[in-house]
Amino acid sequence: MKKRQECIDVGSEYCPCYLAETNNCITCSQLQGKKFCDCNWRGVCVYQELLMNGNQIKQQRDYYNSTIEDIKEIGKDSYLLKLKVTRTLARQLKEPGAYVFLRDKRLPQYFDVPMSIMQSDVSNGEITIAFKSVGAKTNSLKKCDENVLVKGPYWNGIYGLRNLKSVKEKTCLVLARGISQAPALLTIEKLVKNKNKVILLLDKGSVGELFINDFIKDMNIDTYEEDLMSEKGKGLIMQLLLNEDISLIYSAGSDLLHMKVISIIDELGIDPYLAVTNNNEICCGEGICGGCTIRLKDGTRAKACKTQIDSRKIIERRVLLD
Numbered sequence: 001m002k003k004r005q006e007c008i009d010v011g012s013e014y015c016p017c018y019l020a021e022t023n024n025c026i027t028c029s030q031l032q033g034k035k036f037c038d039c040n041w042r043g044v045c046v047y048q049e050l051l052m053n054g055n056q057i058k059q060q061r062d063y064y065n066s067t068i069e070d071i072k073e074i075g076k077d078s079y080l081l082k083l084k085v086t087r088t089l090a091r092q093l094k095e096p097g098a099y100v101f102l103r104d105k106r107l108p109q110y111f112d113v114p115m116s117i118m119q120s121d122v123s124n125g126e127i128t129i130a131f132k133s134v135g136a137k138t139n140s141l142k143k144c145d146e147n148v149l150v151k152g153p154y155w156n157g158i159y160g161l162r163n164l165k166s167v168k169e170k171t172c173l174v175l176a177r178g179i180s181q182a183p184a185l186l187t188i189e190k191l192v193k194n195k196n197k198v199i200l201l202l203d204k205g206s207v208g209e210l211f212i213n214d215f216i217k218d219m220n221i222d223t224y225e226e227d228l229m230s231e232k233g234k235g236l237i238m239q240l241l242l243n244e245d246i247s248l249i250y251s252a253g254s255d256l257l258h259m260k261v262i263s264i265i266d267e268l269g270i271d272p273y274l275a276v277t278n279n280n281e282i283c284c285g286e287g288i289c290g291g292c293t294i295r296l297k298d299g300t301r302a303k304a305c306k307t308q309i310d311s312r313k314i315i316e317r318r319v320l321l322d
């Protein structure tokens, strides 16, 4: 039987969304116009949620005018941005894979740019984001003076979230390269909170700095620094996988880094849980525009912004296409 796809928003206050209203629900077959139910029951029936809500979708995410508390350079064309938000939003964003859309309020909506959350301070209502200035959208962020528009929360910034959130009292290997040191922090916090031993492999990448170090100095984790795309880096990853009983690997970096990790575990014949950063181009984040649609190995299509899919299926497919 073909497995139904898992939407990250099922069970959240934003489900049912416009996809349910337009018979394009990611999870519910009835809300895809079919006459039968074959969802993988995950504790919430989207169809019933819609009926109980008077056949109306729930209120969707809106823009929020946020004050910029601080912006500073942390490396080559790279910046750390601290924003004031509500405590509720900060709490919703304190999860691995969380991200928001940011935009200079003087610019049109197509300047919205998705940004991973690096740190969320719930008691002070603050979020921290690291970004690298690479194009029109990210360049415009640098020029924001006092305020920036924030839309969120979104959560599908990582594939393999279920395993990442459930692993407890195990040993986990975290690889963080370049600007992806940012999304690695919330993951490390979660793994440490769940009493896992964390081994962290850091690579400056194109940012040229290990800006995560200021945030992890009080954490009890083993840290190494290496060029993860080099032969030496490969050797270090292999050595750790052979000498430590690694239950989960989290790869925060490009698809090429993810692919390297997959090839190493295949070479070693081991099968730890795998979680990886979602590197797909995300445009609306709502499953509507179709800009993030990818075709999986089995031929099915998936909207990468909202769907949790097996990391391997996505990465292998994407690398083959590139």
Ligand code: FES
Pocket (backbone or CB within 6 Å): 281, 282, 283, 284, 285, 286, 287, 288, 289, 290, 291, 292, 293, 303, 304, 305, 306
């Ligand atoms: S980003 Fe628009 S559908 Fe995924």
